[in-house]
Amino acid sequence: MTPPARPPRHRRSRxxxxxxxxxxxxxxxxxxxxxxxxxxxxxxxxxxxxEKGRYFGxxxxxxxxxxxxYVTILDREFNSVVAENEMKWDATEPQQGVxxxxxxxxxxxxxxxxxMSVRGHTLLWHAQQPGWAxxxxxxxxxxxxxxxxxxxxxxxxxxxxxxxVVNEAFADGGNGARRDSNLQRTxxxxxxxxxRAARAADPGARLCYNDYNTDGIxxxxxxxxxxxxxxxxxxxxxxxxxxxxxxxxxxxxxxxANLQRFADLGVEVQITELDVAQGANQANIYAAVTRACLAVxxxxxxxxxxxxxxxxxxxxxxxxxxxxxxxxxxxxxxLDALNAGGPGDPGPIDPNAWYVLVNRNSGKALDLYASAxxxxxxxxxxxxxxxxxxxxxxxxxxGGYHRLRSRHSxxxxxxxxxxxxxxxxxxxxxxxxxxxxxxxxxxxxxxxxLVSRHSxxAVEVQGAAxxxxxxxxxxxxxxxxxxxxxxxxxx
Numbered sequence: 001m002t003p004p005a006r007p008p009r010h011r012r013s014r015x016x017x018x019x020x021x022x023x024x025x026x027x028x029x030x031x032x033x034x035x036x037x038x039x040x041x042x043x044x045x046x047x048x049x050x051e052k053g054r055y056f057g058x059x060x061x062x063x064x065x066x067x068x069x070y071v072t073i074l075d076r077e078f079n080s081v082v083a084e085n086e087m088k089w090d091a092t093e094p095q096q097g098v099x100x101x102x103x104x105x106x107x108x109x110x111x112x113x114x115x116m117s118v119r120g121h122t123l124l125w126h127a128q129q130p131g132w133a134x135x136x137x138x139x140x141x142x143x144x145x146x147x148x149x150x151x152x153x154x155x156x157x158x159x160x161x162x163x164x165v166v167n168e169a170f171a172d173g174g175n176g177a178r179r180d181s182n183l184q185r186t187x188x189x190x191x192x193x194x195x196r197a198a199r200a201a202d203p204g205a206r207l208c209y210n211d212y213n214t215d216g217i218x219x220x221x222x223x224x225x226x227x228x229x230x231x232x233x234x235x236x237x238x239x240x241x242x243x244x245x246x247x248x249x250x251x252x253x254x255x256x257a258n259l260q261r262f263a264d265l266g267v268e269v270q271i272t273e274l275d276v277a278q279g280a281n282q283a284n285i286y287a288a289v290t291r292a293c294l295a296v297x298x299x300x301x302x303x304x305x306x307x308x309x310x311x312x313x314x315x316x317x318x319x320x321x322x323x324x325x326x327x328x329x330x331x332x333x334x335l336d337a338l339n340a341g342g343p344g345d346p347g348p349i350d351p352n353a354w355y356v357l358v359n360r361n362s363g364k365a366l367d368l369y370a371s372a373x374x375x376x377x378x379x380x381x382x383x384x385x386x387x388x389x390x391x392x393x394x395x396x397x398x399g400g401y402h403r404l405r406s407r408h409s410x411x412x413x414x415x416x417x418x419x420x421x422x423x424x425x426x427x428x429x430x431x432x433x434x435x436x437x438x439x440x441x442x443x444x445x446x447x448x449x450l451v452s453r454h455s456x457x458a459v460e461v462q463g464a465a466x467x468x469x470x471x472x473x474x475x476x477x478x479x480x481x482x483x484x485x486x487x488x489x490x491x
Contacts, residue, residue, distance in 0.1 A: 046079030126181035153201035176223030210242030216252025275318035
């Protein structure tokens, strides 16, 4: 019997039921082989990007959070934010050793209360330094800079998805040189030192280098590429490269190829400050950038630098909403490109993120039934509502295996009683890191299968059911649609 319908987010608790009788292999019908229909189109930028395992964010100014129209668009459309100025050096350490985080906290708290991820911008930059730092040089400046990185990243530890650790350290022009700045004059290894300090301060944040005029393959982007390759070879911690993408009326023809060559170094790529001059080509460029990101598996998200044209630092109306908050053709083109992109490659698993797992066959989410917190509670599928009992974190077990931890209960997916049989129940249990709690993530072309280390079988919706409350079991891995799961990042 199918359990009664539940409210979409806050469910009343009810007694835990016994595990449903398990279907035998003989009862599996031909419907198991039915292919899933097309994914439901997202109706907002953030929702559509999340369906592709990515984020779509906006730069936010703290003082605009009192603007109701601004906040309405922000909360409706985006699933990630970055502070425009509130986390820069002059804002966070106006006097040496005196730190102020009030405006940064306002942005972070707003975002996190609504399930948005947060990019940190920026720990070190030659511009917007406080006056006292501009007056330092040599070892004194080096020590002050590293202390700043450590203090700010430590303060926000666990709340930042990605940090722009260093911003705009390369010069424009054709020689690929470093920018001549007071930071550069402390020694060529100042970027190395900043990244090492950031890793020590917040081991869970993705550490990025961020720059502009690096959108195509040119001398500047190649210089950044060579630095990243060197960092990877020497073990300097770097996880991602940010491409600001402040664009005019054209897009470099090698834009996607440039993103891909960085991704091939083993780092994520992120579009961090996207805006495009208004004109006949604006919508086309926005759509092309979006398609390029979706085509690169390691492109994890896009951030536009502002929300309405009136919020922009530019005077050429470069954003997706006009000054009245109305969607522009560029918005429609961007959303259409996101929705046309398919589920996409989930990319590298972020161990600090929470994911909803949506079944390809049914379109329903992996769900901890009745929000139970007890060992042995059954795992079902249910209409997706992104509640804590539908959010899972991938915990590394080594050797390419992960445990899936429930955000609601803190317990992990478990093959019940160490079963190796087809139809063995998947439940939750206290985390003991047993092989029956470890799963390999197998690629299924934009979806994944979860294969048990203990049994070698895949996690599936029993009987290819499409109803709320259908059991999750293990079964021999045959790559059926009911064994394929889309990873949708929720925070």
